[in-house]
Structures are given as structure tokens and as C-alpha cells.
Amino acid sequence: MMDNIIIGQYLPGKSFVHSLDPRAKITAVVLFMVFIFISRDPFVLSMAVVLTVAAFLAAGIPPRFFWKGIRVILLIVLLTFTLHLFMTREGDVWLDLGWLTIYSGGVIEGGLIALRLLLLIVLATMLTLTTTPVDLTDGMERLMSPLERVRVPTHELALMMSIALRFIPTLLGETQKIIKAQTARGASFSQGSIWKRLNALIPVLIPLFAQSFKRAEDLAIAMEARGYAGGEGRTKFRQLAWRKRDTLILVLFSAFGAFSITTRIL
Template sequence: MLKNVIIGQYVPGRSFVHSLDPRSKLITIFLFMIFIFISRDPFVLSSAVLLTAAAFLTAGIPFKFFWKGIRIILIIVVLTFTLHLFMTQEGMVLLDLGWITIYSGGLIEGGLIALRLFLLIILATMLTLTTTPVDLTDGMERLMKPLKRVKVPTHELALMMSIALRFIPTLLEETQKIVKAQTARGASFSQGSLWKRVNALIPVLIPLFVSSFKRAEDLAIAMEARGYAGGEGRTKFRQLSWRTRDTMIVSFLLLFGVFSIITRIS
């Protein structure tokens, strides 16, 4: 199942979402995240669902490929919903079994948080699928450029985030290889008590950490051999281009945000 995780991968394409400037994508997701967490209005949240669906359709990503990739991440959404369902004790009692009580407030809060988290997972996954790691790094660096005035190493921060995203599929592939090797040696990851399953993961985690540190060291040596010395004075072969479509997308999200704030106040 780990091989299906798609966060950090890039799918080449010529769709409308692919052609957007990475800065506009990052700004759009950031604004979208703020606005859907501000508003509790059903119409605003329904509009957010439609906007996410429209973005997915225009991205041209195969649904089966996308669904296989986010299924494992949906465990977080289900867990979040369950925690709010059982821990929020507000509103009318919907179910009382003595040892467990479910309230209407827990159902509503759990549904809202799960929906918001689900939409953000979809958009964040689409960001990496439709944006190359290089463009994503450049976009983050440009957006953080004002922080250079207070001596924040924006280039290094953007590079670290980009490398982290890039190595997610690699680490998952490495984990799958280790799991298969341990299974061939007789290890079991799906049988026995919870404690036994946790102990079975130790032979996986140790070689995974060793492999990760070795890979990081090899990457650092390769960067030093190529003369990398930070972002100061570096030029770029590919220049980002902010177009009219990017302005329209960000402006539309701002209008959506204003409407969300108005519904929150009223």
C-alpha cells in the first residue's frame, strides 16, 4: 500500500493547473486554508467542495491514480472525525450506551474538521502532482523573499522543504523494500498483539534511519562537489512568469474569502 502514496511526486501535463505559476498555487492554497477554517456556513463549505472538485477536474489527473494515493492518508481524516465525535460533549445526545455517549455537537464538529482536512489534503497533493520540485522551490523562495531583510535564509529553507517533499516517495520505496526483506526472513507485521506488531517495526525503522542518513550524506557531498554554497549570488535558468490567469485565480480566492468572513460575522 505504501507504493501508492503520491505526495511528493510530479505528474507531467499541460492542464490549466499545471500552467499556473507556483506562487499563485501556494497563495491560493494558503488563502483557501484560512477561509475554510474561518467559515462554518454550509453554503461556503459547499462552495469550497465545488472549487476543489473543479480544480481536480482541470488538473487532468487520473482519478484511480489519485484515489489510490490518498487512501492511506484518509486514515488521518477518519481518526480526526472519530476523536471529535467521542470527545466533544455539546448539543443533543444522539446515542447513549452508558460507556459511550455521542452528542450532536461532536458529530457536527467532527464532520467540519474532517471535511476541511480532506479538502486540504486533496489540494496539497494536487500541488505536488502539478508542480515540479524546482518550480516549487523557486515559488517558496520568492514568496519568502521579504524575510531576507531580517536575515532569514529563505533559499535554504525553500530547498529543504523541496528536498523533503522529493524524498517522500524514495523513503516509502525504501521502506517497502525493507519490509519485504524482513518478511522473507520470517517477520510478521499483521499478526499477533499490538505490542508484537510494534516490536516487528523496529527491524524496519533502524535500517530505514541508517539509509536516510546515508542518502542525506551522499546528497550533501554531491552538492558540495558541484560548488553549492547557498542562494547568495545564484542565478536561475528558468524564470517564473506571473500571468493574468494567476491574478484572476488569487483575486477569485480573495473574493471567496471576503464572502467567508462576512458569513462568519453575520
């Protein structure tokens, strides 16, 4: 199942979303993330669903490929909904079994949070699928460039975030290999109580951490061997180009944000 996780991967393509400037895509995702958590209006959330579906269609990502990669993450959304369902005690009682009481407030709050998380995960996943790691780094660095006036190492921060995203599928692949190796040696990860399953993960985590540190050290040595010394004085071979379509996307998401704030105030 871990082989299907697509967070941090890039899917080559020539769609409308692929051709957007990374600064526009990153800004749009951030605006979307902020504004969907501001408003509770059903119409605003419906607009957010429409925007997400439109972005998915414009990205040209195969639905089956996307579903295989995101279904594991849906467990987090389901867990979030379940926690709100059982822990929120507001509104009318919808179900009372003595040991289990479900309130209308729990269903509403759980549904709202689950929907927001789902939309955010879908849009953020599309960002990584339609943007190369190099473009992500350049886009984040350009967006954070005003912070250089207060001596914030924007280049290094953008590089670290890009490397972290890039290493997600690599670490998942390493985890899968270790699990298969441990299973071949008689380890069981799907039988027994939950404590036995957690204890069975210890032989997986130790070599995984060892491999992670080794990869980090190899990457650091490779960067030093190529003369990397931070962002100071560096020039760029590839220049980002802002076009009308990027402005259109920002105007669209800004209008959505303004409407979200208006419904929140009124």
C-alpha cells in the same frame, strides 16, 4: 499500499493547473487553508468543495490514480472524525449505550474537521502533482523573498522544503523494501496484538533511519562537489512568468476568503 502514496510526486501534464505559476498555486493553497478553518458556514464549505472539485477537474489527474494515492491518508481523516465523535460532549445525545455516548456536537465537530482536512489534503496533493520540485522551490523562494531584509535565508528554507517533499516517496519506497526483506526473514506485521505489531516495526525503523542519514550525507556531498554555497549571488536559468490566468486564480481565492471572513463576522 505504500507504493500508491502520491504525496511529493510530480505527474507531468499540460492541464490548466499545470500551466499556472507556482507562486499563484502556493498562495491559493495557503489562502484556502486559512479561510476554510475560519468559517463554519455550510454555504462557505459547500463553495470550498466546489472549488476543490473544479481544481481537480482542471488539473487533469486520473481519478483512479488519485484515489489509490490518497486512500491511505483518508485513515487520518477517519481517525480525526472518530476522536471528535467520542470526545466531544456537547449538544443532544444521539446514542447512549452506557459505555458509549455520542452527542450531536461530536458528530458536527467531527464532520467539520474531517471535511476541512480532506479538502486541504486533496488541494495540497494536487499542488505537488502539478508542480515540479524546481518550480516549487522557486515559487516558495520568491514568495519569501521579502524576509531577506531581516536576514532570513529564504533560498535555503525553500530548498529544504522542496527536498523534504521530494524525499517522501523515496523514503516510502525504502520502507516497503525493508518490510519485504523482514517479511522474507519471518517477521510478521499483520498478526498478533497491537503491541506485537509495534515491536515488529523496530527492525524497520532502524535501517530506515540509517538509509535516510546515508542519503542525506550523499546529497550533501554531491551539492558540495558541484560548488553549492547557498543562495547568495546565485542566478536563475529558468524565470517565472506571471500571466492573467494566475491573477484570475488569486482573485477567485481572495474573493472566497473575503466571503468566508464576512460570514464569520456576521
